[in-house]
Amino acid sequence: MTTYRITILRFNPEQDQEPHPETYSVEGQEGWTVLDALHQIKWFQDGTLTFRRSCRHGICGSCAMTIAGLNALACETQLQTLPAEFAVEPLRGLKVIKDLAVDLEPIYQALYAIKPYLITDQPPPTDAERLQSLEDRKKLDGLYECILCACCTSSCPSFWADKKFLGPHALLKADRFVQDSRDQGADERLAAIDHRHGLWRCHTIFNCAEACPKTLNPTAAISHLKRTIIKAKF
Amino acid sequence: MVWDQTEAEKLHEPMGIKPRQVHRHDVVVVGAGLAALRGAIEAAAEFDVGVVTKLFPTRSHSGAAQGGIAAALANADEDHWEWHMFDTVKGSDYLGDQDAIEILVKEAPQVIREMEHMGCPFSRMANGRLAQRTFGGHVKDFGRGEPAMRAAFAADRTGHALLHTLWEQSVKHRVRVYAEFVVLSLILRDGICRGVVALELLTGEIHLFHARAVLFGTGGYARSYKITTNAWANTGDGLSLALRAGLPLEDLEFVQFHPTGLYPHGILVTEGARGEGGLLFNSKGERFMERYAKDQMELAPRDVISRAIETEILAGRGIAGKTCVHLDIRHLGAAKIHERLPQITELCIKFAGVDPVKEPIPILPTAHYSMGGIPTDRDCHVLLDGKAKPVIGLYAAGECACVSIHGANRLGTNSLLEAVLYGRRAGKSLVQDLRAGLPLADLYVDAAEPAIAEVEKLRTAQGQEKVAALRAELQETMTSQVGVFREEKALRPAIAKIRELRERFHKIGLADHGKIMNTELESALEFGHMLDFTLVIAEGALARTESRGAHARRDFPKRDDDHWLKHTLAWLDQEKVRFDHKPVTITRFAPKERAY
Numbered sequence: 132m133t134t135y136r137i138t139i140l141r142f143n144p145e146q147d148q149e150p151h152p153e154t155y156s157v158e159g160q161e162g163w164t165v166l167d168a169l170h171q172i173k174w175f176q177d178g179t180l181t182f183r184r185s186c187r188h189g190i191c192g193s194c195a196m197t198i199a200g201l202n203a204l205a206c207e208t209q210l211q212t213l214p215a216e217f218a219v220e221p222l223r224g225l226k227v228i229k230d231l232a233v234d235l236e237p238i239y240q241a242l243y244a245i246k247p248y249l250i251t252d253q254p255p256p257t258d259a260e261r262l263q264s265l266e267d268r269k270k271l272d273g274l275y276e277c278i279l280c281a282c283c284t285s286s287c288p289s290f291w292a293d294k295k296f297l298g299p300h301a302l303l304k305a306d307r308f309v310q311d312s313r314d315q316g317a318d319e320r321l322a323a324i325d326h327r328h329g330l331w332r333c334h335t336i337f338n339c340a341e342a343c344p345k346t347l348n349p350t351a352a353i354s355h356l357k358r359t360i361i362k363a364k365f
Numbered sequence: 366m367v368w369d370q371t372e373a374e375k376l377h378e379p380m381g382i383k384p385r386q387v388h389r390h391d392v393v394v395v396g397a398g399l400a401a402l403r404g405a406i407e408a409a410a411e412f413d414v415g416v417v418t419k420l421f422p423t424r425s426h427s428g429a430a431q432g433g434i435a436a437a438l439a440n441a442d443e444d445h446w447e448w449h450m451f452d453t454v455k456g457s458d459y460l461g462d463q464d465a466i467e468i469l470v471k472e473a474p475q476v477i478r479e480m481e482h483m484g485c486p487f488s489r490m491a492n493g494r495l496a497q498r499t500f501g502g503h504v505k506d507f508g509r510g511e512p513a514m515r516a517a518f519a520a521d522r523t524g525h526a527l528l529h530t531l532w533e534q535s536v537k538h539r540v541r542v543y544a545e546f547v548v549l550s551l552i553l554r555d556g557i558c559r560g561v562v563a564l565e566l567l568t569g570e571i572h573l574f575h576a577r578a579v580l581f582g583t584g585g586y587a588r589s590y591k592i593t594t595n596a597w598a599n600t601g602d603g604l605s606l607a608l609r610a611g612l613p614l615e616d617l618e619f620v621q622f623h624p625t626g627l628y629p630h631g632i633l634v635t636e637g638a639r640g641e642g643g644l645l646f647n648s649k650g651e652r653f654m655e656r657y658a659k660d661q662m663e664l665a666p667r668d669v670i671s672r673a674i675e676t677e678i679l680a681g682r683g684i685a686g687k688t689c690v691h692l693d694i695r696h697l698g699a700a701k702i703h704e705r706l707p708q709i710t711e712l713c714i715k716f717a718g719v720d721p722v723k724e725p726i727p728i729l730p731t732a733h734y735s736m737g738g739i740p741t742d743r744d745c746h747v748l749l750d751g752k753a754k755p756v757i758g759l760y761a762a763g764e765c766a767c768v769s770i771h772g773a774n775r776l777g778t779n780s781l782l783e784a785v786l787y788g789r790r791a792g793k794s795l796v797q798d799l800r801a802g803l804p805l806a807d808l809y810v811d812a813a814e815p816a817i818a819e820v821e822k823l824r825t826a827q828g829q830e831k832v833a834a835l836r837a838e839l840q841e842t843m844t845s846q847v848g849v850f851r852e853e854k855a856l857r858p859a860i861a862k863i864r865e866l867r868e869r870f871h872k873i874g875l876a877d878h879g880k881i882m883n884t885e886l887e888s889a890l891e892f893g894h895m896l897d898f899t900l901v902i903a904e905g906a907l908a909r910t911e912s913r914g915a916h917a918r919r920d921f922p923k924r925d926d927d928h929w930l931k932h933t934l935a936w937l938d939q940e941k942v943r944f945d946h947k948p949v950t951i952t953r954f955a956p957k958e959r960a961y
Contacts, residue, residue: 145879162629162716174833178876178885185596188632188712190525191424207715228567229882235421248533249484258474260481262493268486275486275529276522279423313484 135159135210137168140220142227143179150227152218153177165198165205165219169231182231189344192280195222196231202282202342222285224294237294238281241301245323249308250316267312274307274352276345283339283349295328299339299349302330306352309359317359325360333357379573379812382562386572388543390415391799393576395548395561395603397422399524399781400763400788401582402531402540407792408578409540412799416542417563417574419598419887422532426584426596427784430524431708432637433500433516434480434785435778436473440490441497441514443505446470449515451507451954453779456666457736457772458914458924459956460616460932460949465743465768467952469779469786476786477517485530487519488705498705500640502666502776502961512664516778521635521708527781546572547887548602549816551579551610551759552808556749558759559806561606562816566887569880571820573813577805578795581607581739581747581761582788587620589895589902590732590848591840592631594623603765605894607739608901609815613751613934613945615767616737617898618905619915621775622849624670626731627717628689634709634728636777639663641705643694645674646725647682653690658961665961668774668915671730675849684727691725730849736775736915737905738767740934745791751934752947758803762791769932772949773914823889824880828872832889835866835873839895847903852919856907863903864940867896901935904942909933926956 135157142150155176157168166184173180184194187206194205199217225233255261277300284290284298305324308314324330330353339349379387390413394405397418408414416422437444449470454461481487481495488496499512519526535542546563549571553559560575583603587595604614625634639645645663647653657673658665665673678688694702699722702710706721713719713726739761740748745768746755763784770783795803839862846859870893877885911925912918931946 143879144881170833173885174831179879181877181882181884183884185420185424185598186426186429187597187630188429188716190429190522190708191420191426191596193420193424209715232882232884239421243536246537248537255478255482258478260478260487260495263489264493265489265491268489271486275519275526278428278525308484311484311486 133159133210133215135168136216137172138216138218139180139230140218141180141230144229159210163210165208165210166194168210169205169219181229190278192278195280195282196220197222202286204280204282204344207344222281224285224291225281235281238279238284238298238300241297242279242304244297245301245305246316246320247304247308249311249314250319251313252315261313263312270310271307273347274303274310277303277307277347278345280344282342282344286338286342288336288338289332289334293328293332296332297324297329299333299353302333302356303347303349303352306356309356321356321360321363324356330356330360379808380810380814381817382571382573382813386570387575388415388572389575389805391576392578392580392795393417393561393574394580394582396425396582396584397542398425398427398582398584398763399527399531399784400791401580402535403785403788404580404582404762404792405540406531406534406538407789408796409538411796414540415574416540417546417548417561418542418544419547419566421544422535422542423529425528426599428525428528429594429596429633430781431521431633431635432640433498433518433523433778434477434527434781435500435503435515435776436477436517436782437470437515438474438477438495438497438517440494444513444515446473448505448507448513449473449503452503453770453776454954455508455959456502456774456776458774458959459930460769460772460913462769462950463952463954464950465770468743469770469783472786473782476782476789480527480530480785483530483534485519486526487517498637498640499664500777501636501664501670503778504661516637516640518637520704521637521706524781527785547890548606549819549890551606552812553610553756553759554809557757557806559808559812562813564820566882569883571813571817573808575805575808577799577803578758578760580791580795581759581765582763583765585735585764586895586898587732587734589839589843589899591844592626592729593732594626594631594633595732600891600894601898602891602894603761604738605897608897608937611936612747612749612756613740613936614737614898614901615740615751616769616933617735617901617935618909618933619736619773620732620847620902621667621734621736621915622671622730623733624667624674624730625692625728627712628687628727628729630716631729631731632712632716633731634692634712634726635706636667638692638694638706638709641694641701642697643692646691646693647677648684649682653677653682661961666774666776669961671849672917674730678729687727689727689729692728693725694721695723695725732844734775734780735764736767736771736773738765741766741768743768744794745787746794751945758806760791760795762787773916820886823875824878824883824886826873826875828874830869830873832873832892835869836892836895839863839866839899843899847906850917850919851906853907856903860900860903860907863896863900867900870896897937901937901942905933905935908944924959930956
């Protein structure tokens with residue numbers, strides 16, 4: 132058992148003008164994650180501490196936050212990997228609603244903008260699935276697993292500077308469909324991202340690839356999209 | 366829909382709700398998992414739909430499902446819907462309604478192919494068709510043959526793949542979603558459902574959703590247990606709302622414990638690991654399933670394996686004296702493990718410090734799924750009396766409903782199937798009713814009253830009891846006394862404990878009295894829901910004096926078809942649980958002894 136001193140950036144919109152750090156002591160039991168520590172604080176020290184969480188095993192994407200300066204899912208971050216004193220803050224670049232809960236609407240709007248669904252102009256086969264080869268299906272690995280947690284986009288300096296930037300999460304989702312052999316919407320999707328607040332705002336900083344808790348690589352997806360557009364243009 | 370002034374005057378505007386917080390839709394869907402979204406998409410083609418959900422749709426617990434979705438596609442091997450039907454009926458320990466099961470297995474191939482057409486990234490075979498793997502309880506030749514390759518899958522992220530596909534389709538079809546709204550009550554009077562009342566988490570304001578048809582896809586309840594696969598959000602809200610509206614719940618005593626939860630918290634390790642060839646061992650290195658299900662071994666149904674593991678642990682054969690056994694997949698090899706089981710590899714490393722390529726995985730039975738739920742007919746109409754009379758304008762599908770597909774025990778891969786298939790069926794059913802003229806029923810003046818009062822009482826609560834402490838007591842009680850093995854001398858004190866907690870709940874205090882994003886208030890509301898249905902589970906477990914499927918009584922160890930081949934219906938009325946029963950629909954397969 133280690134005693135952790137966790138400094139959380141608190142903000143109550145009904146009382147505070149500004150966010151302010153508050154420090155809590157938590158006896159971390161074996162196997163505890165940051166989520167366990169947050170629960171301990173909320174349940175037994177300060178019931179007003181507010182954060183999103185659901186699955187507690189890294190698949191729903193609810194509990195993304197900035198832990199010890201890096202974006203991560205609280206439910207997957209083991210306390211034993213952290214120093215005895217560390218900070219927890221809400222994701223950067225998004226409006227704070229309360230404490231660690233941020234407004235994710237810009238994240239969702241960017242997804243809607245890239246048409247995040249299969250586009251086909253031919254009817255599907257009757258009584259059978261569309262065929263897809265093993266090689267074609269493999270192209271979706273590293274893309275379909277995204278849990279929309281926003282660790283990537285909220286770690287991106289280009290997003291901090293330009294709030295209209297679609298962001299690595301939306302561009303990765305666009306690539307998931309561009310790479311899908313069954314999709315016929317590449318033209319419209321590429322048109323939706325081929326602008327100064329879309330694909331070209333990415334300056335290949337790589338924070339997104341570092342931040343992704345599912346070890347996906349949005350920078351690589353974005354590079355693939357850039358190459359695709361350039362080949363089409365020239 | 367366009368409302369003129371005279372129409373609005375005729376409808377009694379409910380007290381306490383601001384006019385701009387009354388929303389009218391043809392259809393209101395509660396929940397945003399597989400069943401809810403599939404029903405919403407079906408209805409949205411023709412009618413105005415609003416989805417009311419306490420989580421943004423992709424956060425729904427459907428996304429946590431791993432192993433697969435069943436259908437007799439016969440892509441990899443011979444298979445027939447009749448075999449799938451037999452396995453499901455036998456798996457249900459003959460409590461499943463066979464007419465509803467027949468619909469499920471017959472339409473399954475079409476529904477799964479439809480998901481693929483929508484873009485679901487299923488894993489494939491070399492010939493480009495959907496891959497399928499074996500899974501517990503699914504065999505060929507009416508229970509007599511080899512394991513059947515019946516589970517289509519997307520690596521071990523099948524729920525995630527399906528959920529995101531349906532969310533994508535809901536975006537494509539411009540379905541309106543009210544996200545982070547916590548439903549407080551069902552507006553039901555004189556056998557007619559008129560809508561729901563919900564708390565907008567962001568602002569703390571109360572909204573009323575007035576609809577011609579309401580579809581519940583509110584999911585499961587296993588957060589009422591300490592060791593569980595379930596998300597924090599799975600607090601059985603829809604079940605409690607139904608009880609409070611005077612509706613019965615069906616077969617709630619049948620709780621599924623998934624055999625392979627990661628020790629110690631119970632995080633799901635898919636049955637697909639055994640479908641790919643994983644084996645179970647006790648502390649002596651024995652493949653102990655030989656003593657419990659010597660034909661199907663590790664591919665026996667979940668209730669059989671959970672009891673086996675629990676028995677091994679109680680007999681002192683848990684690993685290093687701990688309450689777990691080993692699931693070993695090392696012999697599958699790194700390549701296959703990384704291709705077919707990448708998510709559970711990540712989970713084992715992150716949450717147990719174990720790399721399944723190199724070491725066996727410590728596992729224990731974990732509360733997972735509700736076989737029971739809100740009783741519906743085959744067209745997803747909620748039944749007012751639990752038997753035959755539908756509520757006008759109320760539908761339910763997926764885990765929160767009881768048709769009954771799964772009877773006393775569910776086979777793996779049948780829940781993803783039920784959610785998508787019956788969600789679609791619910792959508793088609795309410796579309797048909799809307800086309801036939803299902804009206805927008807009047808609201809009554811105090812429609813929102815109980816909900817408004819409940820929220821105000823909780824928000825201002827100043828008592829000494831803490832929700833977190835009471836909840837921990839409830840979860841511990843359910844796990845130790847209403848778990849895999851039950852008996853009267855443990856169930857009675859469990860019921861007394863739940864009743865005590867219901868009393869103490871009146872004396873809770875909250876620290877957060879704010880309006881904006883009050884998650885402490887949300888947790889208190891959820892805990893209030895848990896205290897309703899856990900009482901029904903425990904009382905139902907006490908009342909059913911037999912063992913069947915997942916309900917195992919040490920004091921009544923045999924299945925008793927003479928007295929108990931029937932569904933339980935339970936009402937919660939003024940602190941009393943009142944029971945009735947209804948017969949099981951048996952068509953093709955007469956009940957037989959169930960052995961594996």
